[in-house]
Amino acid sequence: MSGRPNTRLADLFGLAGWSKGELARLVNRQAAAMGHPQLATDTSRVRRWIDMGEIPRDPVPRVLAALFTERLGRVVTIEDLGLVRQGRAGKRQGDGIEEHPDGLPWPPERTAAVLTEFTGMDLMLNRRGLVGAGAALATGSTLSGAMYEWLHTDPALRADAPVLDDPLHVDPAGFDRYEAAPVGSQEIEALERSVEVFRAWDAARGGGLQRKAVVGQLNEVGGMLAYHHPAHLQRRLWGVAANLAVLAGWMSHDVGLEPTAQKYFVIAAHAAREGGDRPRAGEALSRAARQMVHLGRPDEALDLMKLAQSGSGDRLQPRTKAMFHTIEAWAQAAMGKGQAMRRTLGRAEDLFVSDRQDAATPDWMQTFKDEDLYGMQALAYRTLAEFDPNAAGPAQHYAQKALALRVDGRERSKIFDHLSMASACFIADDPEQADRYARLALMAMGSNSSRRTWDRLRQMYRLTAQYAGYPGIQELREEIRTALPKERTKKDGAGAQV
Numbered sequence: 001m002s003g004r005p006n007t008r009l010a011d012l013f014g015l016a017g018w019s020k021g022e023l024a025r026l027v028n029r030q031a032a033a034m035g036h037p038q039l040a041t042d043t044s045r046v047r048r049w050i051d052m053g054e055i056p057r058d059p060v061p062r063v064l065a066a067l068f069t070e071r072l073g074r075v076v077t078i079e080d081l082g083l084v085r086q087g088r089a090g091k092r093q094g095d096g097i098e099e100h101p102d103g104l105p106w107p108p109e110r111t112a113a114v115l116t117e118f119t120g121m122d123l124m125l126n127r128r129g130l131v132g133a134g135a136a137l138a139t140g141s142t143l144s145g146a147m148y149e150w151l152h153t154d155p156a157l158r159a160d161a162p163v164l165d166d167p168l169h170v171d172p173a174g175f176d177r178y179e180a181a182p183v184g185s186q187e188i189e190a191l192e193r194s195v196e197v198f199r200a201w202d203a204a205r206g207g208g209l210q211r212k213a214v215v216g217q218l219n220e221v222g223g224m225l226a227y228h229h230p231a232h233l234q235r236r237l238w239g240v241a242a243n244l245a246v247l248a249g250w251m252s253h254d255v256g257l258e259p260t261a262q263k264y265f266v267i268a269a270h271a272a273r274e275g276g277d278r279p280r281a282g283e284a285l286s287r288a289a290r291q292m293v294h295l296g297r298p299d300e301a302l303d304l305m306k307l308a309q310s311g312s313g314d315r316l317q318p319r320t321k322a323m324f325h326t327i328e329a330w331a332q333a334a335m336g337k338g339q340a341m342r343r344t345l346g347r348a349e350d351l352f353v354s355d356r357q358d359a360a361t362p363d364w365m366q367t368f369k370d371e372d373l374y375g376m377q378a379l380a381y382r383t384l385a386e387f388d389p390n391a392a393g394p395a396q397h398y399a400q401k402a403l404a405l406r407v408d409g410r411e412r413s414k415i416f417d418h419l420s421m422a423s424a425c426f427i428a429d430d431p432e433q434a435d436r437y438a439r440l441a442l443m444a445m446g447s448n449s450s451r452r453t454w455d456r457l458r459q460m461y462r463l464t465a466q467y468a469g470y471p472g473i474q475e476l477r478e479e480i481r482t483a484l485p486k487e488r489t490k491k492d493g494a495g496a497q498v
Contacts (some may be wrong), residue, residue: 321351
């Protein structure tokens, strides 16, 4: 017992709206349903958890995580509740500032447990139709500050058998768990192929339709990681976990589950680092940076990009560095920093051209091709054009180059290019061309589950207002209003730029 209030549990308790007596009764009922009928919690014990920082014994933290997850309609983990026996979460230092306000980073030996617990909670929300976005995003500076020292050290992979009585071990609360068992190279190869299938589906159709399958696969991999395989197999399993976690995060971001997406990006960074792949960890954090720009927080995106680049070590290939620079340039454009954006895009171009691919390209970088470089350049210039209309011309140029190369079925990227082109044409006072590209995007969006495309469409829709008197544009505006999904409530205060 710390003697200090568990501020994290107290905050979530306040959100849930229970009384202490009601929570005690719910804990007893849920524990019995999970096979622990002997558990007897009362009001005074709940008060000690919240007011005195007492950490209850297993299975109570798991029971509480399940109860809060269902009540709040979002994933709530044991870390979120401040119930980890590490003297980290839920405690404050003498100056009143939390040591790690988001429970980051967690100890290396907890990565598989956190992964399995979080995915299990996410699957439960999917099954019960409770998926929501009622959590708060951590800021980019908080993430980068908490993870800086952690990411700059290399863990040693442990190939010995698991310690079965490990007090840090956590079983998911009330979910089917993949039993820890050894797997061989053939099973891992099959998992690696499944990542490619999921990745292609996401690029073509958006994240909404396969997100649950990816989360389920990641949950199983978390169970596999509970068994310590020979180092070369364990390293590959961590790589699969990192790839699946990035996909789960990207799909969650694609459908508007922003705090969930952020947690998956952090899990991916942990998994990649556990596998000794610091460049992959950096790329996972760069996804979180892209998320921040999309949500109108470009300064925090720049914080994350600094960490992604410095934490990736000296094994970054030129093409990966080029991709990082395009994200940095987009953030600079969103802040109206045109000169900085142009310099950064220039570095990206130079690095991209210099990449002779002497070393094998990581599988997670194989989708960053010429058209993706052009697409990001178009997006950066289109974003800058909101501050400087002269940037609309280069935006059209790069969008056209990207569209000319989009032949691989990545429909979501094509939609984004069409919207960049349409927006740039509106800003450049060419409503006829803008109308054509906007309609091409609108036609493709009906078969795509990406909410991000709708967010970008809303951005473009604002630009149509000054042309509302044109018959064609008036019709376009009516079609967009009819097609747009109802705007989501921004419970986390992290709405996209619209």
